[in-house]
Amino acid sequence: DVxxxxxxxxxxxxxxxxxxxxxxxxxxxxxxxxxxxxxxLGLRLIYFSYDVKMKEKGDIPEGYSVSREKKERFSLILESxxxxxxxxxxxxxxxxxxxxxxxxxxRLTVV
Amino acid sequence: GQSLEQPSEVTAVExxxxxxxxxxxxxxxxxxxxxxxxxGGAPTFLSYNALDGLEETGRFSSFxxxxxxxxxxxxxxxxxxxxxxxxxxxxxxxxxxxxxGTELSVKP
Numbered sequence: 001d002v003x004x005x006x007x008x009x010x011x012x013x014x015x016x017x018x019x020x021x022x023x024x025x026x027x028x029x030x031x032x033x034x035x036x037x038x039x040x041l042g043l044r045l046i047y048f049s050y051d052v053k054m055k056e057k058g059d060i061p062e063g064y065s066v067s068r069e070k071k072e073r074f075s076l077i078l079e080s081x082x083x084x085x086x087x088x089x090x091x092x093x094x095x096x097x098x099x100x101x102x103x104x105x106x107r108l109t110v111v
Numbered sequence: 112g113q114s115l116e117q118p119s120e121v122t123a124v125e126x127x128x129x130x131x132x133x134x135x136x137x138x139x140x141x142x143x144x145x146x147x148x149x150x151g152g153a154p155t156f157l158s159y160n161a162l163d164g165l166e167e168t169g170r171f172s173s174f175x176x177x178x179x180x181x182x183x184x185x186x187x188x189x190x191x192x193x194x195x196x197x198x199x200x201x202x203x204x205x206x207x208x209x210x211x212g213t214e215l216s217v218k219p
Contacts, residue, residue: 031205033207035209040119040211041211042198042209042210042211042212043154043198043209043212044209045206045207045208045209048205048206048207050205056205056206058206059208090153090154092154092207094207098142098144098156098159099144099156099159100144100146100154100156100200100207101156102153102154102155103153104152104153105153
């Protein structure tokens, strides 16, 4: 059974903290993605990676960075968390043009 | 701006047929996918169209017209469990871009 695993289901952090969201996939996929999902705005792409150590900005990269040191792991980093980064974060992976597999999401609250 | 346009919500009754439309950006288009997401859950893949025409998977079908930059998801014999959000998705270069989603409510 294919699997994308996000490290936390729920997370509460304080403003200004550095936050790490981890995503691991066991399908040997080249491509991995980080999205945030907010009511009325759908899923918006933050960053994506098509290979180890490669990263590309998505549509809303400001305030975020990413790390892909190993093929199976893609980390999203909030350098200094702010309340407007309170959201549901979803990780996905895919090997090609068709099906993308998603993790269960991390609901982050910044207080 | 948003490159994929779909209605924000649709309501239908059990047993009915509903169509959810999606118009997409043309440049760099590879194909159109559809995903379902229940409240609190992860999006799950439903179908993919790279070529014009209809793809059928059980009660769900998806259609693509490249000349019109348009596709739709057709859900037949609606059931209460089909109440969810439905997203169209296209690949632009290396990006996977989602529409804003259509919330489907199925009534008894």
